[in-house]
Amino acid sequence: MTPERIGRLRAVLDRRQPDLTVITDFVNKQRNVSALVRNCDAVGIMTAHTVVEKDNYKAFRGTAMGSHHWVEVVCHETLDAALDIAREQDMQVIAAHLGTDSIDYREPDYTRPTALLMGAEKRGVSAHGVASADCCITIPMVGMVASFNVSVAAGIILAEVQRQREAAGLYRHRRIDDATYRRLFFEWGHPSVREFCIERDLEYPELDASGEIDSPSLWYEGVRQQLAKRDLS
Known part of the structure; x- marks a missing residue:
């Protein structure tokens, strides 16, 4: 982004x-x-x-x-x-x-x-x-x-x-909790990955300071391994 x-x-x-x-x-x-x-x-x-x-x-x-x-x-x-x-x-x-x-x-x-x-x-x-x-x-x-x-x-x-x-100053500071903030920031910034994770019941990946997926190749490899284990079980 x-x-x-x-x-x-x-x-x-x-x-x-x-x-x-x-x-x-x-x-x-x-x-x-x-x-x-x-x-x-x-x-x-x-x-x-x-x-x-x-x-x-x-x-x-x-x-x-x-x-x-x-x-x-x-x-x-x-x-x-x-x-x-x-x-x-x-x-x-x-x-x-x-x-x-x-x-x-x-x-x-x-x-x-x-x-x-x-x-x-x-x-x-x-x-x-x-x-x-x-x-x-x-x-x-x-x-x-x-x-x-x-x-x-x-x-x-x-x-x-x-x-x-x-x-009353209710727009001057953040009012949503950290977990909700991180979730929405990810979902809004990465809608296609959001849908991918929801469809496969996966946790969202961590984001780096630039708002991009942190180490995307490692994350995708981990996802492939996780999905492969599910197929074998």
Whole structure:
């Protein structure tokens, strides 16, 4: 990798926000989910969660999951499965929902660990999602249109999230642990070797100071020997 490439990868990793995520509540259109994932990457989200209907579960995983290189997208069949992960990480769940108790989207404290819950355009966040949220937020509108596209709405809210976190200094220092940092740096910098290792259940090779595989010929020879032993067993 070039020094510029290494610098870019490290700069992005240094600003990743492990305590911030987006959960989509049955947003089944792939283009909307893809746009949401781009929004996630833009504000440093590492992992997003998407809930899809059971009938579309396998198809959605096959068509959408592999296309998001910079943000891990975890697919769930139920909303509770996604919410449980957020709760395990002590995240507040904030639902984008227009209701009588909804507050302006700029009011919550997004410097806290946060899961933003977004619903489909027509149905919105489900009743269960609203009941499970710590609070509901809305984007004030003054026109005839009742709502934004889900990815546009998420972009507006996440821009406020980023503003608050920037002001609080949460982007000024690395916040992910060393093991995760090394794993992502390797996976982002060497995607083809990553796939090779995953397909064959191999550990990732060590990298040198330049971001390249340390002693690649020795590593490949070790891999050949390891695979040969498997074939004999």
